[in-house]
Amino acid sequence: MTKISKKFETELLKYFQKETYCSNKKLLDVDYGFTTIPQRTKDFLKNLTFENNYKISSDTFQSSYENNKQIIEDFFISLETSYGTNSRDIFINTSKNDTVQKTLDTNEEQVKVIKKFILKKYSSMYTNFRKTYGKRYIEMTGDNICPYCYRSYINVIESDEGTKSITPDIDHFFPKSRYPFLSVCLSNLIPSCLFCNQRAKNDEDFYQSSVYPPEKIFDEIEFDYDVYLNKIYIKNYNYLMSKPEYEMHLNTFLIQETYATHTEVLKSIINKHRKYKKSKIEDLTKNTIGLSSLDIKKVVFYEYEFMNKKRELLYKLKKDLYKKIVK
Ligand SMILES: [Zn+2]
Structure with missing residues (x-):
């Protein structure tokens, strides 16, 4: 996979580390409709393994494919240490639409809150990245053909007036619904055809086994x-x-x-x-x-x-x- 330029990489890192995406006190106190988020859940959210000072760490952002697996493991080890052995499954299977018991008195409910929090934060980072930088990112990777099927072009098309453009998908190699903390990690963002991303791959868990690139x-x-x-x-x-x-x-x-x-x-x-x-x-x-x-x-x-x-x-x-x- 072709790497994007160092300059663009730095620009993106700065973008993801801006104040809006900082899990500061305000974000941690965000109203989920719960009475109180337990202190240890707040502490856990403040010390996420893939963040540094409440922001995505440069190591996570620039991590390689192999290292992404380590990020996943490190995170789940810390989650399991705090919330028990089944917390990994709970985290992976919780979606943003799942309901959470308001009392939050079990480990399970607290893990669901952690997932929802990370999902919300990183989804918004990715959505804004896609809108602002998606086209440039795809162009910069220099890929012309979908790497999954090798039978569709994935180049960006622009109208002569520059008013309209058609872009391919950006697939999350390790799906963002399961591993939202890798939503904006560069090596996890794979320009691909819509057919492969949205019809064939979807949320398939490529963490267990996959060919990369x-x-x-x-x-x-x-x-x-x-x-x-x-x-x-x-x-x-x-x-x-x-x-x-x-x-x-x-x-x-x-x-x-x-x-x-x-x-x-x-x-x-x-x-x-x-x-x-x-x-x-x-x-x-x-x-x-x-x-x-x-x-x-x-x-x-x-x-x-x-x-x-x-x-x-x-x-x-x-x-x-x-x-x-x-x-
Ligand atoms: Zn394809």
């Missing part, structure tokens, strides 16, 4: 086709399904099923190959001074020989099928 899965997948059935499939499917991280990706985004629908790619390569079989390329070579048959082949199959991985939809499918059919 997501496009890495296409280095592992080997596409093949059945010449009689005219069907595309993943050759090493069983091997991939035996690894939890690949299984998660293949099942979440239905990669094999999705790619099987792209028979137009298969047809196009087969047709071209038939049209320019070896003998014809040799004929062309004879009539073209200075070019070898290999040169001619490269010209004929230019669109497969010189693909730009960063801009070519279905890149791996095209690469594998071309290799099998033509090379």
